[in-house]
Amino acid sequence: MQIFPKAPVTPVPFSLGLWAKAMLGPSPCGCDNAGMEWIVVSLASLLAGFVDSIVGGGGLILTPALFAIFPTAHPATLFGTNKSASIWGTAVATWQFSHKVQIRWKTMLPAAAIGFTGSMGGAWLVTQISPDFLRKLLPLILVAVLLYTLAKKELGRVHAPRLEGRAEVAVACTIGGAIGFYDGFFGPGTGSFLVFLFVRWLGYDFLNASASAKLLNTATNLAALILFSLKGHVWWHFAVVLAVSNVVGSVLGTRMAMKHGAGFVRVFFIGVVSLLILKTGYDAFLR
Numbered sequence: 251m252q253i254f255p256k257a258p259v260t261p262v263p264f265s266l267g268l269w270a271k272a273m274l275g276p277s278p279c280g281c282d283n284a285g286m287e288w289i290v291v292s293l294a295s296l297l298a299g300f301v302d303s304i305v306g307g308g309g310l311i312l313t314p315a316l317f318a319i320f321p322t323a324h325p326a327t328l329f330g331t332n333k334s335a336s337i338w339g340t341a342v343a344t345w346q347f348s349h350k351v352q353i354r355w356k357t358m359l360p361a362a363a364i365g366f367t368g369s370m371g372g373a374w375l376v377t378q379i380s381p382d383f384l385r386k387l388l389p390l391i392l393v394a395v396l397l398y399t400l401a402k403k404e405l406g407r408v409h410a411p412r413l414e415g416r417a418e419v420a421v422a423c424t425i426g427g428a429i430g431f432y433d434g435f436f437g438p439g440t441g442s443f444l445v446f447l448f449v450r451w452l453g454y455d456f457l458n459a460s461a462s463a464k465l466l467n468t469a470t471n472l473a474a475l476i477l478f479s480l481k482g483h484v485w486w487h488f489a490v491v492l493a494v495s496n497v498v499g500s501v502l503g504t505r506m507a508m509k510h511g512a513g514f515v516r517v518f519f520i521g522v523v524s525l526l527i528l529k530t531g532y533d534a535f536l537r
Contacts, residue, residue, distance in 0.1 A: 287319050288491065295492040299339035299499025303346075304507045304515060305460055306441015307522040308336055308465065310529055312492075330478030331485045335470040335492035338501035340441075340464050346463035346504040354411070354418070358462050361422035362469040365430030369473035372434025382437045389531040392439060395446050396523045405449060406516050412453035421451055426466050433470040434516075439526050441467050445519060456515035460507060 256458035294315035311331065316328040347353065348519030400407055413421060427448045431439040448454045454462065477483055507515050 266537040268402045281331075291315055291319055292491055292495040293496035295335050298498040299496035301499075301522060302336060302441060302467075302496075303343035303464070303503035304498040305445050305519040305522050305533040306443075306463060307439065307494075307526060308339065308441070309438060310526060311495075311525065312336070314429040318395075321444075325480065326478065327485065330481075330483035331483060331492065332477065332491050333471050333475040334484050334486070334489035335496040337468060338493040339473055339496035340468040340471060341470060342497050343500045343504045344392070344461070344468055344499065345465040347464060349510045350456055353458075353461055353463040353465065355436060356524050356536065357418050357422045359463050360375055361426035362466050363426075364423045365426035365433075365466045366473045368427040368430030368432035369470040370477070370491065372431040372436075373474055374434075375431075376435050384436045385530070386438070386534045388438065389527050389534055390502040392442075392523055392527045395431070395442075396520065396527065399446070399520060399523070401416065406454070406456040406459065406519075407512055409455035409458050409512070410453045418452065420447075422462075425451065426469075427534040430466070430470045430473070433467075434474060438530060439523075440470065442523055442526065460515055 268279030291312070294312050298312035299308075300308075302309060305536065313328070313332050316323075317325075320328060344353075369524060404477065411418065429440060429443050429447070432443070441463055444466055445456065445459045448459035448462055449456060452459075475484070507518075
């Protein structure tokens with residue numbers, strides 16, 4: 251019997267980029283380096299979900315990543331795809347927080363509904379007038395928020411709601427309507443503004459404020475996503491992968507926030523607002 255020599259086995263180098271391209275399909279923009287694009291934006295979405303679930307500000311990470319990876323894509327499509335991922339992260343964070351934190355549903359559900367309506371109104375207005383005048387104002391507002399938080403050493407450390415009943419609902423709805431409108435019209439820092447205002451005006455600690463902010467942010471994200479979807483500005487097959495990554499980050503961030511409590515969330519809030527000041531300040535005055 252003739253014995254044939256065993257053919258040499260040539261090792262196939264493993265490439266994350268090739269694996270992602272084979273498993274997930276081509277890039278939405280049809281670029282050649284599709285695999286690495288999937289990986290980079292998925293990691294950005296995971297980190298964005300982590301940050302968003304604690305104090306908001308995830309858009310500071312995912313949105314620039316999308317613009318860097320897909321520079322020729324329509325901005326509305328990138329914003330829509332970002333919303334299609336972030337809404338799942340905020341929704342899961344709300345669900346997780348609700349098991350550990352006593353969300354005041356009778357107050358926050360009406361506020362979320364008003365926030366949804368406000369976001370719709372803001373998104374409509376941005377089609378009529380430019381929001382550019384806010385670019386130079388936003389970093390100054392964020393600086394004021396940061397300085398106030400730093401000056402009030404005990405701000406948000408203890409959960410002591412100041413209002414009850416209709417008074418609390420009225421203030422929460424006012425916050426929801428105003429920030430929801432801002433989210434639809436402009437957007438950066440929405441989650442952080444909600445957290446700060448719930449701490450300042452409702453007397454919540456940072457943990458409870460963050461939990462409540464997630465509910466309102468889910469509503470405002472939904473409003474924006476509906477509008478972007480109707481205009482065809484969402485890469486849905488791309489959004490599924492980003493949503494999964496965002497949820498993973500959200501689960502990790504929520505667990506960390508609940509484990510370490512209001513003090514940790516306060517420190518994280520200060521860090522995120524500081525980064526927002528740098529980013530929005532650069533965009534407004536140096537870019």
